[in-house]
Amino acid sequence: MHQQSNAVPVHFRTSSPPLLASSRRASGPGIAARPFFGRLPLHDDFPLLSSAPLTPSQAVEEIRQATRDESDTNFDDRGTTQTRCCSTLAATSTPCTRCSAAPSSSSRCCSTSGTSTCSPDPAMAFAAMDGPESLEDRRIHILLLLLEEDHRRREGLMGQGGDKTRPPKKPVDDKCPKGSMRHGNSTYCVPQEIGGITWQRPAEAKKIMGLIFYGRRSTVSILDCYLKRNLAKNGGLLDGVIFLQRTEKEKDIKFLEKLLASEPDYERWDIDMTEGGFASSYDLIQDDVLYVKMDDDIVYIEDSVIPSIVTTRAQHPEYYVVSANVINQPLISWIHWNLGAIKPYMPEINKAYPAPKPGSKLDWRPSVLPSWEGPDDFEVIDWNPPDHQKHRWLPIKGRNDHVLDRTPILETEYDAFGTGWKKWQIAAQEHYSLFENIENDALDQYRFKTWDFQLRRMGIQFTAMMGKDINQAKPIDADDEHHFAVTMPERTGRHAIADGGGVVAHYSFGAQAGEERIEQTDILERYRVYAEDMICKDPMLWDPVMNKHSD
Structure with a gap:
């Protein structure tokens, strides 16, 4: 498409033929x-x-x-x-x-x-x-x-x-610096462009709130840094964050209390979990609030993600629910594979894990890793680390063709409950690919505008929804994902779509978890180190190595 210059180049020539010379007066x-x-x-x-x-x-x-x-x-x-x-x-x-x-x-x-x-x-x-x-x-x-x-x-x-009718000009708020504007009814001035996105909020949304289904301190201690980074008081779009307590584990509840004490814009909703499922999690939803719902094992959020999904929802009210561009979400994993964003990685085998020396920490960058070595007949898709062995994944270097051959991603399917949901090996390759793309400043490989799932079951690990749309969906089925991604789009004719403007990483599904599965990799530590180095303003509230949070 032709891109018009911002300049108005005007050049006069007396020798040129007259413009509209036959007209008496141009109208x-x-x-x-x-x-x-x-x-x-x-x-x-x-x-x-x-x-x-x-x-x-x-x-x-x-x-x-x-x-x-x-x-x-x-x-x-x-x-x-x-x-x-x-x-x-x-x-x-x-x-x-x-x-x-x-x-x-x-x-x-x-x-x-x-x-x-x-x-x-x-x-x-x-x-x-x-x-x-x-x-x-x-x-x-x-x-x-x-x-x-x-x-x-x-x-x-x-x-x-x-x-067209000239739209009314927005009033100039002389209390906000140039390039920023008042965030809703708050006292915060927020940049008009965040993460490269010139954002727009839905007209009916008085607030934009994060909604976290809380259960695990191991991942939320990482997510916490991204949430605070995205608060309006810090230049983001979230007016606050709501934690839905969905755990009875004493250690995780103790961490949640520490989390709430660390930030005035954090709050907790106590949820009745006796009914089973997730329906009760939406009991306190308000119509005029835009909710950015997140799973508690979101461990990476690109700066453009929240502005992008909020803007897409504002510009397209015909969408019922808008998902982010999620790493490790089965249908989107298939999209990422076909976009060329997935890189060749395999698990290191027959070698002890090289733990960082005392006083040093893990380097999250894949560029420092050696190339993978292993037998030609190695079958990765059914491999599990022996004896709960911790391990890392290594890049396959030196290939110029068939670069993904024999790697787990070739097994992924465009199916909500296919191999992309079941196999932790596919998730591991996706996470390591993300680290490589972050290091190489190549997140554009994941980009797309929007993706309509056409009534297939879309994951809701990171989504934007208006409160009124959630309330109109009640009673909500115990399987809230199917209810929001399939049932309500069928009922309303408003589809569930993904916005490709920013990337988030979802750590794991239940089927991918376990003592001999993704927990035995160093993936979570890599996300932790990256957040500590690049995202967190203050020390993390919980660290499994340093044991800063007393168990």
């Missing part, structure tokens, strides 16, 4: 069919106008400056001549004689009779014309109309079908 509708995207030929000696976008009034002023002393090329503007022609666009009150005859071909001036005052506004001068305009008059008049149209188009006020 608005006549010009609207000729959108101005290029250069206008009128006069060689006129300099290019400003490289910045111009309003019509700014363009007029620049034309005035360019023509002020051009006595040999003055325009035949009736009412702007004396013994010689006055500058057509000169803002002056000098008495000028009104033309009583056609201009001389040699002097380009009118004969002198009568006086009037030169108008500082060319539009007024044009309106005063009684007879056919000169060639230069027509060109200037057309130029002004085209500049006006171009400016309106740049401001989004014109579309394919013609004029």
Whole structure:
């Protein structure tokens, strides 16, 4: 698609043919069919106008400056001549004689009779014309109309079908720095662009709240850093975060209390879990709040994620639920594979795990890893680490073709309960691929605009939903994922879609967990170290190695 420049390049050439020479006076509708995207030929000696976008009034002023002393090329503007022609666009009150005859071909001036005052506004001068305009008059008049149209188009006020009603301008909040704006009804100033996304909130959303289904301190201690980073008080979009307590484990509850004490914008909802399933988790939902619902094992959130899904929901209210671009979500895993985002990794075998030395920590970057070595007949998809052995995954280096051969991702399926859900080996390869893409600044490999699941079961590990849509879905089935991703889209005709504008990492499904599965990798430690180095402003509230949280 052609990308229009932000500049308004205008170049004048006297030798060029007249624009719309046969018309007596250019009209608005006549010009609207000729959108101005290029250069206008009128006069060689006129300099290019400003490289910045111009309003019509700014363009007029620049034309005035360019023509002020051009006595040999003055325009035949009736009412702007004396013994010689006055500058057509000169803002002056000098008495000028009104033309009583056609201009001389040699002097380009009118004969002198009568006086009037030169108008500082060319539009007024044009309106005063009684007879056919000169060639230069027509060109200037057309130029002004085209500049006006171009400016309106740049401001989004014109579309394919013609004029639109000018939207009301947003009030300027002089209490917020330039490039930021008030976040809803809060006192926070939030950047207008976050993570490369010029964001927009749904008109009906008075608040944007995180909604965390809490159960495990091992992963939430990592997620905590991303949540605080995305609070409105810190330049993000979340007005606050709600933790739904869905555990009775004493150690995890103790950590939750420490978490709540660490941040005033955190709160807890106590959930009745006697009913089974997840339906009771939505009992306190409010209609006018946009909820960003997250699983408690989200361990990476790109800065663009929340602004992107919030904006997509704002611009497309026809979507019932909007998911983020989730690493380790079965259907999206299949998409990532086909986008070329997955890299070749295999588990290190027959070697002890090289634990960091005392006083040092793990390096999360895959570039420091050695290349994988193993037998040609190694079957990874059914392999489990022996004797609860901790291990790492290594890149397969040096391949120029068939780079993914024999790696787990080839087994993934476009199926919510397929191998991408069951096999932890596929998840491990996806996580290590993400680390490589983060290190190489290559997250664009995961990008897509939107993906409509067409009533297939979409995962809801990280989604944006309006509270009124959740409340209208009640009673909610115990299987809330199927209810929101399939049942309600079928009932309402509003689909569940994924927004590809930002990446999040979902650590594991229950089927991928276990003592001889993904927990035996160093993946979680790598996410922890990355967050400590790149995301967290303060030390993590819980660390399994340093034992900062007393068990």
